[in-house]
Amino acid sequence: MATQRSSLQAALADLIGARTPHTGDFQTPIAGLGLFRREAPAPPAICMIEPSIVLVAQGVKQIWIGGQAYGYDNTRLLMTSLDLPANSEVLQASPEQPCLGLLMKLDLRLVADLIAQDGMAPPRDRPSGIGASIGQATPDFLAPFVRLLALLDEPEAIPVLAPLIQREIHYRLLISDQAARLRQIASVDSQGYRIAKAIDWLKLNYTDPIRVEDLAARVQMSPPTFHHHFRQLTAMSPLQYQKWLRLNEAKRLMLDENMDVASAASKVGYESPSQFSREYGRLFGLPPKRDIAASREAGRDISVV
Numbered sequence: 001m002a003t004q005r006s007s008l009q010a011a012l013a014d015l016i017g018a019r020t021p022h023t024g025d026f027q028t029p030i031a032g033l034g035l036f037r038r039e040a041p042a043p044p045a046i047c048m049i050e051p052s053i054v055l056v057a058q059g060v061k062q063i064w065i066g067g068q069a070y071g072y073d074n075t076r077l078l079m080t081s082l083d084l085p086a087n088s089e090v091l092q093a094s095p096e097q098p099c100l101g102l103l104m105k106l107d108l109r110l111v112a113d114l115i116a117q118d119g120m121a122p123p124r125d126r127p128s129g130i131g132a133s134i135g136q137a138t139p140d141f142l143a144p145f146v147r148l149l150a151l152l153d154e155p156e157a158i159p160v161l162a163p164l165i166q167r168e169i170h171y172r173l174l175i176s177d178q179a180a181r182l183r184q185i186a187s188v189d190s191q192g193y194r195i196a197k198a199i200d201w202l203k204l205n206y207t208d209p210i211r212v213e214d215l216a217a218r219v220q221m222s223p224p225t226f227h228h229h230f231r232q233l234t235a236m237s238p239l240q241y242q243k244w245l246r247l248n249e250a251k252r253l254m255l256d257e258n259m260d261v262a263s264a265a266s267k268v269g270y271e272s273p274s275q276f277s278r279e280y281g282r283l284f285g286l287p288p289k290r291d292i293a294a295s296r297e298a299g300r301d302i303s304v305v
Contacts, residue, residue, distance in 0.1 A: 063086050
């Protein structure tokens with residue numbers, strides 16, 4: 001098995017390396033699949049990671065969520081089942097041995113369909129804690145990813161074969177050590193599913209004032225239960241999550257659209273520019289103007305998962 005896994009890891013690294021000519025993030029013609037390359041270690045950087053699988057074929061990365069570190073490399077994969085604010089860092093990379101990897105977004109509807117279609121028994125243990133975990137990158141799991149990436153050389157086959165391979169990957173997740181975590185979010189009668197729906201609403205309405213009681217009622221949970229499960233899965237309260245969304249969108253507006261501080265603060269829902277500046281400084285470590293200037297000088301890595 002070790003020889004087989006090494007062969008698959010090498011194949012993945014070759015396929016990713018051939019399609020990532022320099023440091024950065026690269027979209028592919030396969031829906032939901034992106035590739036990345038990093039050529040030097042990098043300190044933690046703020047990011048939002050969607051429900052996804054992240055595989056590193058070469059190098060080492062680490063993500064921090066709620067003060068907890070999740071390290072992953074070519075033997076361990078990262079799976080997230082919710083949209084999670086995080087800090088991601090590159091631990092091991094060089095121009096000679098770059099950190100190479102891929103991110104594939106999870107299709108939670110497909111997961112629910114597989115659970116219903118195949119009549120899978122629920123896992124014995126219910127997961128607790130944040131909606132992220134580290135799993136084993138076994139040969140059975142790596143092989144379909146190699147086949148999926150190989151389709152990039154056969155673009156006419158992508159519409160037909162890519163969905164089949166992605167379905168296999170989701171199935172293998174459901175029979176892996178990640179099954180309980182995934183079912184926690186995909187099962188419509190679960191608390192995790194309701195929290196995911198609340199997050200979907202927050203992402204669309206983050207500029208509006210919210211009351212936790214109203215958000216809990218929207219997903220048919222009592223306020224104490226909602227608050228408990230929201231914090232358990234995201235390591236944040238609902239209001240902290242909304243604040244994170246607002247501040248990161250404000251930073252994007254200032255960086256990408258050259259919006260001034262007061263305009264960006266107002267655009268994302270802040271009535272007080274001074275409150276915005278205080279909260280921005282707590283999250284990013286610098287006041288808005290200084291942080292934007294430093295980001296422009298250093299260059300910004302848009303996606304650092």
